[in-house]
Amino acid sequence: MRLPGALSELLSPPPDVAGLEPAAAPAGGPSSAQAPAGGRTPDPRRLVALAAALTVLGEAVFAWLSSQPALPPVEEVAGALAAGAALVAGGVPAGLAAAKVLMGDMFHVELHRGRLYVCAGVPSRGPPLAPGSVAVRPTGDARGNGAFASVRIPAGTHIADYSGELLDRAAFAERYPDGVGDYAMAVDADMVMDAAAAAPDTSSFHPVHMNHSRVRPNVRRFYRRSERRVSFFAAADIEPGQELLNDYGRAYWYGRQHLELP
Numbered sequence: 001m002r003l004p005g006a007l008s009e010l011l012s013p014p015p016d017v018a019g020l021e022p023a024a025a026p027a028g029g030p031s032s033a034q035a036p037a038g039g040r041t042p043d044p045r046r047l048v049a050l051a052a053a054l055t056v057l058g059e060a061v062f063a064w065l066s067s068q069p070a071l072p073p074v075e076e077v078a079g080a081l082a083a084g085a086a087l088v089a090g091g092v093p094a095g096l097a098a099a100k101v102l103m104g105d106m107f108h109v110e111l112h113r114g115r116l117y118v119c120a121g122v123p124s125r126g127p128p129l130a131p132g133s134v135a136v137r138p139t140g141d142a143r144g145n146g147a148f149a150s151v152r153i154p155a156g157t158h159i160a161d162y163s164g165e166l167l168d169r170a171a172f173a174e175r176y177p178d179g180v181g182d183y184a185m186a187v188d189a190d191m192v193m194d195a196a197a198a199a200p201d202t203s204s205f206h207p208v209h210m211n212h213s214r215v216r217p218n219v220r221r222f223y224r225r226s227e228r229r230v231s232f233f234a235a236a237d238i239e240p241g242q243e244l245l246n247d248y249g250r251a252y253w254y255g256r257q258h259l260e261l262p
Contacts, residue, residue, distance in 0.1 A: 112225040122220040126158040134205040159232040164195035188225040213245035
């Protein structure tokens, strides 16, 4: 039972979080022979940002549609389609603003230390989890322990915030020379929250006890990097006895794909 390794989070954010950085323009600039007839050369940074924003929006819509038991009526996805159209027509700022208006607290944009992060499909706030709602016990398989609902947990419930020892890059590298911190989660590009000390204590629930699932996660995470906060929310109603599962992200399993369970 593990949570995303810190360096994996830094190098490749999870599916619900994307860091967008404008690419630097070539030093010599584009060739004048390839300039458009109007004489203006497209700014490659804008093109990269637009393509990245379109990708993020597309992945968010795809993830939402994939989680539905049946395809929704057109009117229910009209908002996402309108956001995509606005993105194409008005550029990145207009598209992100439209998505925020249409999706409300399920769409978040954060500019942090020169990077633009987009988080879709998870709220930033919700009713707190009642004490004793989650129990940590053996899963009965190779994963070891897991977190299981003791009562019904409604969708949108704030499960918990990730907590632990805050480490900078240097401290993380000193503690984990191989770059693998099984219970460490990146808060931003510079800081990591290490919850290794909380993992052995199964008498009370901590987000570190949640296992991974890429195909059936029922918990998602929200980042507020400026506050160095990672919050977990129920993505669906979780019934008593159900295991709380969180998608660690593809990068976590790089080089050990054979160990990943669905």
